[in-house]
Amino acid sequence: QVQLVQSGAEVKKPGASVKVSCKASGYTFTSYAMHWVRQAPGQRLEWMGWINTGNGNTKYSQKFQGRVTITRDTSASTAYMELSSLRSEDTAVYYCARRYCSAGSCYFGFDPWGQGTLVTVSS
Amino acid sequence: QSALTQPASVSGSPGQSITISCTGTSSDVGGYDSVSWYQQYPGKAPKLMIFEVSNRPSGVPDRFSGSKSANTASLTISGLQAEDEADYYCSSYTSSSTLYVFGTGTKVTVL
Numbered sequence: 001q002v003q004l005v006q007s008g009a010e011v012k013k014p015g016a017s018v019k020v021s022c023k024a025s026g027y028t029f030t031s032y033a034m035h036w037v038r039q040a041p042g043q044r045l046e047w048m049g050w051i052n053t054g055n056g057n058t059k060y061s062q063k064f065q066g067r068v069t070i071t072r073d074t075s076a077s078t079a080y081m082e083l084s085s086l087r088s089e090d091t092a093v094y095y096c097a098r099r100y101c102s103a104g105s106c107y108f109g110f111d112p113w114g115q116g117t118l119v120t121v122s123s
Numbered sequence: 124q125s126a127l128t129q130p131a132s133v134s135g136s137p138g139q140s141i142t143i144s145c146t147g148t149s150s151d152v153g154g155y156d157s158v159s160w161y162q163q164y165p166g167k168a169p170k171l172m173i174f175e176v177s178n179r180p181s182g183v184p185d186r187f188s189g190s191k192s193a194n195t196a197s198l199t200i201s202g203l204q205a206e207d208e209a210d211y212y213c214s215s216y217t218s219s220s221t222l223y224v225f226g227t228g229t230k231v232t233v234l
Contacts, residue, residue, distance in 0.1 A: 035223075044126055045161070045169065045212050047223035062220035100159075100174055102181070108157035108216055109174030116168050 002026040004096050004114035011120045017084040020117045022096030029077035030054045033099040035110055036070060036081045040092040050099075051079060086121045093118050127152065127213055127226035134232040135203045143229045145196040145213035151224055153194035157216035160189060160198045162209045169212065173198060200231070208233045 007021040022034065035050040049060035051070045058070050069082045079096055094117045097110035128146040135141040145152065145160075152158055158176045161169035171180055173189035176196065186201045196215070200207055213226040 037225075044228045045214070045225040047214075047221065047225065050222075059222060061222065095168055097169075100171055100180065107174045107178070108155075109159040109171050109180075110161075110169075110214075111171035111174075111180060113168040113170070 002098070002112055004098065004112055006094075006096060006114040006117045009118040009120070011122065012086050014087055014121055014123055016086050016121075017082060018086060018119050019080055019082040020094050020096075020119070022079045022081070022114050024077045024079070024098070029072075030074055032101055032106070034070075034072070034079040035097045035099065036068075036079075037095045037097055037110070037113075038092040039095070039116075040089070043092075046092075048081070048094075053079065083119075086119075088121050091119065091121045125224075127215060127224055129211075129213060129226040129229045131227070132230045132232065134234055135200075136234045137203055137205065139203050140199060140201045141203060141231065143198045143200075143211055143213075143231070145198070145215075145226050147194050147196075147215055147217075147224070149194060150219060151215040151217035152191065152196050154218060155216045156191070158189065158191060158196040159214045160187075161212045161214065162207075163212065164209050172211075203233055205233050207231060 003025050005023045030053050036048040051058045072079045096114040100109035100111040160173040163169045176191045177189045188199045211229045217224045
């Protein structure tokens, strides 16, 4: 079945960078866009950006522009999200999520989601 | 880019119907038929319940339905069940540089 499995929890110091991976299985990786969404403790979901896994083109939320980089390794069916210049406010669970597609068509919506990766930024 | 506005909490008794609103602007909810709804249990990843305003993915009970009027979208849960107790988030495509915006979230409590 379609599944997204993310890397494990990370603890980083302020100013450092973190790179989270998202390994896809059960479908053709390069056929579906991958998005990244984060959720700070007790807070709402927040969209960060997406990657066209076919050609590698990316689009980022203006809030994270300059600090976030989304890449992919097609041979490993894996997408990556790297966030730099970390600060305490970046402490959150980071999710990858595929654009929802069914019966050959794709729609506005995200499904499935990875299990989430907790990134803690603390000195 | 501000978040879409949802009520902080909604509650109902088993069997009742509840409705969660999601208010945005003409740049997001009102401008596109792109609203989706997610159910999230504590410590778990969100699950897609409704896509493109009113469509249910396979496997989602037909007790869940969505609609939209002007700049406000709604999620209705009919025949409320104990397992529906969770947080719910709406989301919409937006013409702003954010591209996608989520709602503030609503905690549904089954009394």
